[in-house]
Each structure stands twice: as C-alpha cells, then as structure tokens.
Amino acid sequence: MFDGFDMLGFAVTRPARLSVGVVSAGRVGAVLGAALARAGHTVAAVSAVSRESLRRADDLLPDVAIAPPDEVARGAELVLLALPDDALPGMVRGLAAAGALGPTQIVVHTSGAHGVDVLAPAAELGALGLALHPAMTFTGRPEDLQRIAACCFGVTAADGDEVAWNVAEALVVEMGAEPVRIPEAARPLYHTALAHGANHLVTLVAEAADLLGSAGIGTPERLLGPLLSAALDNALRHGDRALTGPVARGDAGTVRKHVGVLAEHAPDMLPAYRALASRTARRAVEAGLLRADLLPDVAAAIEEETP
Structure with a gap:
C-alpha cells in the first residue's frame, strides 16, 4: 500500500488509497475524516452516539455507515482515533483486546497530549502507530475543512523509524496541511x-x-x-x-x-x-x-x- 519503500504493505512517498474508519465523529474526527475523503481515501465507517455526533457524521461524512468502535476499526486500513486525551488509552486497549487492531493497519490518533507510546497495544499487534495533532480549533462544521489548509499538524512517530515519520507527514500533506515533527519527549510541553x-x-x-x-x-x-x-x-x-x-x-x-x-x-x-x-x-x-x-x-x- 505504500509507493516506493514498502513497510506493513503501505506507501511511503505517497499513501495508497486507504479504507478509513473514524472513531469518533466529534468535532475533530468528522472533519479529518472528511479531509481524508477529499484526499481520495474511502471512509468506510464512523462511530457516533450523541445527537451532535450523528449530525456531524451526516453533514461531513454522508452515506458513511455508523457502527460501534470495534467494528469501525476492524474493517479499516487506517484507523483514526479522534478522542479526548483521557479516553484515548482505554480505547486503544479495548480495541486491541477485542481483536480490532492488527498488522497492515495504520492507527492514528489526534490527541495533542499523547505521542505514540499510547498506541503501544496496537504496535504490539503489528500496527503502525502515528500521532497527528491538528494545531487549530474545530467547530465540527464544513468550514473547518478550509481552515485545515492554513494550519500545521504536530506529527509524531516512533523514534528512529523514518518510514513511519514519512507516512505521517504524507497523510498530513494529503489533507492540505503542513506537518511539523514533534519528538515523543516534547509532546507534553x-x-x-x-x-x-x-x-x-x-x-x-x-x-x-x-x-x-x-x-x-x-x-x-x-x-x-x-x-x-x-x-x-x-x-x-x-x-x-x-x-x-x-x-x-x-x-x-x-x-x-x-x-x-x-x-x-x-x-x-x-x-x-x-x-x-x-x-x-x-x-x-x-x-x-x-x-x-x-x-x-x-x-x-x-x-x-x-x-
């Protein structure tokens, strides 16, 4: 799935068209899911429970199936975890325990507070873990898609894994934004x-x-x-x-x-x-x-x- 330098079946210089699962359709998840769809990827499923998240999914990800988080992740090549900081570790552990994560998947989270260490349960199963944090505020409305083009993403991958860093940067560029490398140790500051x-x-x-x-x-x-x-x-x-x-x-x-x-x-x-x-x-x-x-x-x- 990577053009050029092969790893986990994904493309390095230019990510292949991926099947995307979005967990969940909050202000960030719905917008980034739409940005990935705009870049040519296919959003196959999204999790949404509240009235507001269902509305965002309908507005920004029309005709995308609504499913529980484990089903969303299990069927995706790119799993986008757009969750509050404190909810992220438990979700990663839960999805890993449910068998929803594994090799040949890219697992991305959007938390600014966490690096890739929080994705260790997924990495242990062979997934490629990335942290892509958009440095902007979101309303969860379509105009956010235009704002992405003017913002930066703080990207983090495993230390020394240049392939992973390249994949993270390529995904951000595809969404129209600018990637900025943030080492794991620098994420809290x-x-x-x-x-x-x-x-x-x-x-x-x-x-x-x-x-x-x-x-x-x-x-x-x-x-x-x-x-x-x-x-x-x-x-x-x-x-x-x-x-x-x-x-x-x-x-x-x-x-x-x-x-x-x-x-x-x-x-x-x-x-x-x-x-x-x-x-x-x-x-x-x-x-x-x-x-x-x-x-x-x-x-x-x-x-x-x-x-």
Whole structure:
C-alpha cells in the first residue's frame, strides 16, 4: 500500500488509497475524516452516539455507515482515533483486546497530549502507530475543512523509524496541511504551549467582551476584532517587542485605575488581570520596553489592595 519503500504493505512517498474508519465523529474526527475523503481515501465507517455526533457524521461524512468502535476499526486500513486525551488509552486497549487492531493497519490518533507510546497495544499487534495533532480549533462544521489548509499538524512517530515519520507527514500533506515533527519527549510541553495560548486566549477575549458589554457597548466584537487581530499578528512577528499599553509603558496610575475598576465591577477577573499584568511587566523589562526603575511602582499598582 505504500509507493516506493514498502513497510506493513503501505506507501511511503505517497499513501495508497486507504479504507478509513473514524472513531469518533466529534468535532475533530468528522472533519479529518472528511479531509481524508477529499484526499481520495474511502471512509468506510464512523462511530457516533450523541445527537451532535450523528449530525456531524451526516453533514461531513454522508452515506458513511455508523457502527460501534470495534467494528469501525476492524474493517479499516487506517484507523483514526479522534478522542479526548483521557479516553484515548482505554480505547486503544479495548480495541486491541477485542481483536480490532492488527498488522497492515495504520492507527492514528489526534490527541495533542499523547505521542505514540499510547498506541503501544496496537504496535504490539503489528500496527503502525502515528500521532497527528491538528494545531487549530474545530467547530465540527464544513468550514473547518478550509481552515485545515492554513494550519500545521504536530506529527509524531516512533523514534528512529523514518518510514513511519514519512507516512505521517504524507497523510498530513494529503489533507492540505503542513506537518511539523514533534519528538515523543516534547509532546507534553508542545501541548501545554498550544493549550495555554489558544484556550486561555479564548477566555481572555470573552472576558474583555464581557467588560465592554457591562459598559453598555452593544457590539464589543467590532471594537475587539481589529485590535486583537493586530496584537496577535504583531506578537507572532515581533514577540515581546509588540507589547504596548500602560504596564509596558510604566503608567502605574492607569494600572491602579484598572485594578480599582475590576475590583468594583468584575472582581472574579481581578486575579487573572493581576497575574497577566505581572508577567507582562517582567517581560517588558526584559525586552527593554519598561524601565527597570519603574517596575516597583507598576508592581505595587498591580497588587494594590482594594476596598
């Protein structure tokens, strides 16, 4: 099944057209199943239980058979395990014990937190285990297919197995994305970095929108969109040199006002503001944006006691 360098019957330079089983039709699984189908593979079956997963399967994988996970995996050449991080190890063990995994299969999971060690039960049965984590957020809707083309996948294969690495990269390229190699030992730090940036960014943006809403502004997204888009672009391009605002400038009086406003109107947000402002101040000093002699006043304003 591999063109060029043969291993486990699969193609290295260009994966052959494979029969795909998707476990399960969550936001990620349904979209990646559709991306593999778009690349020419055949999605033969998908597992789906909830109303939402059944709807996603119908929208993104129409006419694909719905079956239990063991049946989905047993009939597939490529088994796509798109499961929550904590559910993945048990599913792999269960499928292996049920005889649903074996030689000549590629078993792929999409978890960012795990590498290929979690697929050891499948590897012991002769399957080729790969970790393909899309570094993007999913809605489970068709537009996600277009976003894949602009994203990277963190790919991991067994150390020293260049054939497996090539297969992982080829599958990602077929889906239209860019593969980035993540060694097994780096997966925990890799996933922590992405979660810290993406997940906490959503919380931060939502809280800023809530504050604007509390101020009576009916369309906070109109104010925040251009500002936050520019801030993100500048941060990615210039790092800490992109820092602006009262903390980076050393405007302790303004910071003190912010603390007071949050204490009065949104006290539950104040701890997060203080933590982020403190980190911002230290990074601004290290970047040469905030004069070191102004740091004590800024730090005192950040931590100032409120009534």
